[in-house]
Amino acid sequence: MSRGCLLSLCAAGVALALVVPTCHAAMQSPILVEIHGPSEPLTMGDTPTFNGTVTNRGDWNLKGLIVYLSLVSLKPGEERPVDLEDWSAQKAVRIDELRPGQDNTQEWPMRLIQAGRYGVALTVVDPNESQPIISDLLTFDIASKPTLSSSRIVPVAFGEPAFLVLLVGLYWFRCRFRRS
């Protein structure tokens, strides 16, 4: 066997050794986390509720689990995490105790303020484990909706200055008339 082949085998072995424990840890985790979204199409301004479920598949009690939501923009060119505060979404939930076989369901309401493609995932952190458990990414689209109506804004934008000019003009004429 050539020296190159031996080196490649060693590298592959090291890589496998690094990957396998990680997969093993993930597979061994007793926590199952899932997130479900609304099935109907979403539009800006909607306030849908996403449902999260955390299940304890293990044989022992889990205590002090922290569950939090992550929202990312997947719109091409604007890929970034989204500030949940602006979307009026709850930031984290603490599960005091989850007995074997028990599940915990949370509701994650959200106000959709911007159009685009988004992904949402739930993360569960067990204080006794080194690795957080993350649900599958749930992707969804938000259709745009013009929220500002020109029929309301244009009359105010042109009407109010005109009204004010008229008032000032009338007042000025009144003052001049009185003086004369």
Add this chain to the structure above:
Amino acid sequence: MSRVGALLRKELLEGVLSIRSAALYLTSVAVLSVFAVTLVSNREMSLLDNAQAVYLMSCIVLAMGLLVAVIRGGDSFAGERERQTLELLLVAPVRGREIALAKLGGTLLAWVVTFVLAIPYVWAVGSTGQNLGPALVYLFVSGALLTLIFGGVTLIVSTRTRSLMAALSVGLTLFLLFGSPVVLGPSLRQSSVGRIIDWVNPFAHGLNMLDSVVVDSQGISFQLAHLGVLAGYAIVIMLWVSLTTRRVRL
């Protein structure tokens, strides 16, 4: 009517009915109109959430109100001095502190007028969205406190300067100085220095409070710190005004 009452009445009338005040209000309304038309004519901006639009409009109203407060505060003593009418005020049987009180009353009324003129604009961009009522309440309160702070500071400067231009320059520089960290955006404000600036900057407190109320739908318990800081600043500035205007020199 007492002499102070008469002085206050004069200031209030000047604050609403003088040509200078009318010009200021017309300018404010023109700025709001331009911004409102920009909101609907720009495709990206017309898709803004109503709450975001209300927040942006409220920020502009607040900035316009403060600009009016700075101009009126600067004009209070330096303007009278420049127009050679301060002597008449000083020989009247009223104390300097009372003149300052009347001037601040006029400045506060100017904010009330600016706010009333802005209500239709805020309604137009946010009537179908959330938090319009709280937005108007907090805008009025934060604007009144900031008017006392900025108007008071420029009034103090105005007692010391001989020309209106000098008082206005100082006032507008302060306005830009306090406004600049807010304009520079959230990334700068995330750093520790940015947070400190945010904490000491009354203008930032006003804007953060509006953001919290309008965009994040947070209740009064989240606003107490902002309101406390703004009220604290206003009280300190009022005490400073009271001390500075005990004796006004010609």
